[in-house]
Amino acid sequence: MIEKYGDLYASVFFLIFAIFMYIATLNFQQSDLVVLTIGSEFVPQLAAGGIFIFAFLLLIKGIKTAKAMNKDEAADVQTSKPFHKTKVFTVGATILLIVLYVTLITQIGFLITTVVYLVLQMYVLAEPIKRNLFLFVSIAIITSGSVYFVFREFFNLFLPSGILG
């Protein structure tokens, strides 16, 4: 479904976006100290104009494509539905896990949060018959530990540290 109306979705999104982008440039507070031939709003307005024109062209193309594809709708729905459900769940759960991971990593700390995140993420992505919790936990502990050591000792980079380090 989303692939079928892809051009339509994209064009509507970018048409609205271009209007918002253009209106926002009207509120740019120009400095009185610098006199410029071309103001700071010129390029954003040009970009907004470009997006609007080409999104409009895409909208016309999208309508044509959707009309042409509607003829084969029955076959299309039959083939795409089962895949879609699993995919939506996987992507939704993955985004939710990442949001939780990023929120908790600064509160709890890198090591523990990463181990838990990796195990849960592997569990979500794996097909039910391939879920092996012992393997997932082992990989998560080894990966997190090595990354923690290499990042801090070799690359001198900071990792988020919370109450548990």
Next chain:
Amino acid sequence: MIESLLMGIETVFQPLNLLILFSAVFIGFLGGALPGISGTMLVVILLPITYGFDTTSAFLLLTAIYAATVFSGMISAILFRTPGTPEAVATVFDGYPMAKSGHSSRALGIAIVSSGIGGIFGTLVLIFLTPVLASVALTFSSPEFFGLALLGLTVVASLSAGQLSKGIIGVAFGLFIATIGIDPLSGTQRYTFDMNGLSAGVELIPVLIGLFAVAEVLKKGRENTKEKQEASNTKIKIFEKEIFKKIYRTITRSSLMGTFIGILPGVGATTASMLSYSEAVRWSKNPKKFGKGAPEGIAAPESANNSAAMGALVPLLALGIPGSATTAVLIGAFILHGLQPGPNLLETQSNLVYAIFIGLLIVNTLIIVCSKPFIKLFTKIMNIPYYILGPIILMFCIIGTFAVRNSVFDVWVMLIFGALGYLFTRINFPVAPIVLGVVLGPIAEDEFRRSLQLSGGNWFVFFERPVSAGLIIVAVLFLVYPLIKKLFKKSKSSLQSEAG
């Protein structure tokens, strides 16, 4: 030049840099060989890690990974009929049939030799052509740099995979992202909405990691969890005299072609490998053998894609124009390290540039020498399912983004672009043009406004100087060419149908 090359050799042959090159080849082999991890993605993920590195070591690592991933995409293309990188698509045509007929060792050997020779040839052209092009570009001022940036932006025509409208929208969207923050010329706040995190603008790294890496993992999800077949007992014969006699002409022709195509802005290694494959068929006395395991059918794309990857670095280092998505990311790497690729880079950082040259020569030699043990190891590693790889990649994305500025705000930005990138790929909207807009947009804007400022608002300033006028005309031609081609095709087919 000789002096600079000797300095480059001295820099690269320090033990730490040699170790970095060797590790980069290993990482690049691994990334390129694993379907689902592209060269661009690998360079993007490792970019934040190089922040703590000395500049030379950082670029030796990134450019070596870039070269090694282009090479190693052929391993899974030949053994499993799954190109590890897009550049290896044409290698499947004859590589897989040869492997299937029981000659996988020969197929891999031909690919290794062809890639190595192609890569070394491309690097030699890079070494000799970059200083020439850069010295010409040193005479450039703002209008010419605007022309160059515009020419670079027209790469969109090839990065948008035949969807020019979407490509142009993508570039303009990238330009919008680049304008967020304080305008450097006037001090005006643009699209910051009183948010402190946006005042300094949107960092390039979170955008790159989000669009290329996070979006790819979200897209792959459960798609790629099927176990790969075991390719055990893969013995590789790197050099067979009889075979080499058959393919050396193809390697020479394809290396030349690949390098030339790579230098052209926007025509990357994938196009080079496809074109040289079709040329190999055209030049062959027996075209029917192609597609059934012809040695020339492996040699042509492999020598072309590796030489093109090196050729694409010529405009990057000499003019600051990216030729592909990965080279656009490499421009981002230069910016991250406080450098601006272009004609001045060779003047101010000649040691770095020549170290990169020497590093690439060594990497292409290492490709021939090290591939044998590496391939044996990777045929086993390639069986790692994506449900294990994916979460590890995501973890690297998150901590890599955080590590650049110790900023959680950047991680949220990365996630937003990851989700956007995923949605864009679902609706078949190309993301590479967005990166092009983010990287080249600010250069184009600054030079455009500076030119007009210096000329007192004279809009003809761009056409009064021959080089900038020429660059702008070429840029417009590059952009309009696909449209003319499409119209020409349409009118030709309508004429044919009328005649029929």
